[in-house]
Every structure is written in structure tokens, then in C-alpha cells.
Amino acid sequence: MDRFLTVSVIVSVLLSQINCDSFQMRRVKYAKVLGFDWQNCGQPDVPAVLKTLTVSPDPIAIPGDLKASASGSTSVELVAPLSLNVTLEKEVAGFWVKVPCLEELGSCHYRDACDLINQLIPPGQDCPEPLHTYGLPCRCPFKAGSYTLPPSDFYLPYMDLPYWLTNGNYRVQGVLGSQGKELGCLKLSLSIHSD
Template sequence: MKTCCTVTVSVLLAAVFMQVSCSSTTMKRVTKVQVSGFDWKNCGQPDAPAVLKSLAISPDPVAIPGDVTASASGSTSVELASPLAVNVTLEKEVAGFWVKVPCLEELGSCHYEDACDILNQLIPPGQDCPEPLHSYGLPCHCPFKSGTYSLPQSDFYLPYMDLPYWLTNGNYRVQGVVGGGAKELGCLEVAVSIHSD
């Protein structure tokens, strides 16, 4: 069995982190963030090639900066290669209604032509994959071959980060749809509550 942080999660998180690292004018430094109520589900078709089978994150709430423990498993029945489009839809709960956050400075509900390019920007080709992927010999660049993927329970440190002013308190849900050509390959929806000081 191959091991990796499931491809759908990797691509979705890469898009989110790339959004945060590329945005500037709407960012502010926050000293402490708590992320709680983490929940996820597959939102694609029952026969979607890429699916997440398990994802666990602890503690709840997760403190940023701070330590987090995560494990994940999933599979893809097709090779995921460039160009790998990702559509991200970000919503915030306002007065009991879910409001779509528009795409501002590549953050929010945005379309990315190729998530493989995002991964290459975060981790330049030829550079070792970050831990714990490197220790396990796990890939962090396209193409991701078809197969079963799993990340054993692993510890990470989440550093300080800059957040956009509107992403500091509230309930959020983000949906990422991964596609190749004209076909949807996988869909993941994640919900969290964010509180910052």
C-alpha cells in the first residue's frame, strides 16, 4: 500500500495555503487562532475516482500556533496529473445563512487552473518533501499515481500566520472540487469554526 496524505486533501490544502501566502493587502497578523468543530465529508459522485476514506485531526480545538496530530486515508482509481483544476467554494455563516465569499486576491471562492503548479510553488521540484512525507517516502508533486493512500497518525507544528481580516472569527465551510479535463475527479467539503485574538 502506498502512503501519502490523500491527494484530494493535499490539493485542497495546497490551494488554501497558497491563497494565504499569496495575499497581502487584506492580511493581518494574529497572535492566536483556535480552530474547532472540524468536520469533513466527500461531496462528489458515488463513483468519483478520488475519495477520502478517513481524516482525523486533534486536539479540538486546534491552537495556532501549536501542535496538531493528523491521520488520513483515501484512494484514487486514476492518475492525477497536470493540469489538475481545483474549484474552491468558501462560505461563511452570517445570521444563520451561508454566504459565499467571493474570490479576492486569490483567496475565497476561486478557480485554480492547475493545482500541480501550486504544489510546485509551495515545494519547488527537486526539493525534499516536508515532514512527515519525507520520512515516509511519500510524494508531494504531480503526478499522483492511482492507488490507495494513507498517512499514519503524525504530529505537525502549525506556526503563526497572517489571516485576511474577514477570516478571523466565525463558522466556515470550504468545498474543493478537483477535476481533470472535463471530468470531476473528487470533491471534499470541510467545516470549521475559527476564533482569533
């Protein structure tokens, strides 16, 4: 699993742990994620590339079980600070509207994705499963090379979502960079339907 995918997964987990009161969040008892799709969006010569990513089932149930596998590579070592620019758009009446950055959720610039990872998985702590089992790194620096996550089972727990992120079609683009250079770009699209 490449550095960008690792950051994406860890940031997603981190965001699910944020306090509900800050965002007028509500507890989602049940949600479905449908039509999950992804693509690289960087220039052909960017060093960090996601090669494969599969998730099942479709729809993905939250809470529920998820099976995922991935592979990617980076031709350069990825070290702090790694900037992460996230653009989140929601479809509203047939138009794509950029969701602003509200308390570090939405279309936000993160100065160092490595800091976000360290908040979630403090240095010195083992990497969470299944990364630990497969010897995959979970914090900076990430050495140049290829990474593979074999088909692995995950459990998606109940989560708290902001009221504006509970139903609809979404597009997310994440651009990873360092010292003014783009290292990788990934686009995701999905639909969320909750109770």
C-alpha cells in the same frame, strides 16, 4: 493520503504564506479552530476519495501542535492540469454567504493545482516532513493507488489572515477535476475564533 487531500494541505500552507498587505491581513496572535468536520461530496464513482481524516486536539490552537492522520485512494493517475474549484462560505446572521475570490483567496477557480504545488515545493526539492518519511508524493503526477498518512505531528505557526476570515463559522468545498470530469470533492466545516 490521496491527491485531493495532498492538494488541500499544500494549498492551505501556500495560502498562509501570501503577503498580508494585499488582503488587509492582520497577524493572528492566537486563534482556535473548533468543530472541524469533513465529508466526501462527489458522486459514488469519483476516482479520488478521502477515506479517513482525523485531527486533534479540538479545539486546534494556532499557533500550536496538531496531530493528523489520513487515508485515501485514487483509481486513476492524477496529472496536470488539475483544476480546483473552491467554494468558501461564511455564516452571517444565520445565512451562509459565499465569499468572493479576492486575489486568489476565497471562492476561486484554480486552473492547475499542480502549479500551486510547484510554487510551494519546487520540482527537484524533497517533499516536506512527514510526507518524505512515509514516502508519500507531494507533487504531480500522483499514481493510482492507496495512500496513508499515519498519525503525525505538525506545528501550526502564527499566520496572517484577511480581516474577513478571522472569526466565524465556515464551510469550504473543493472540487478537483481534469478534462471536464470531476475527480474528487471534499467538504470541510469549521469555526475560527481569534484574538
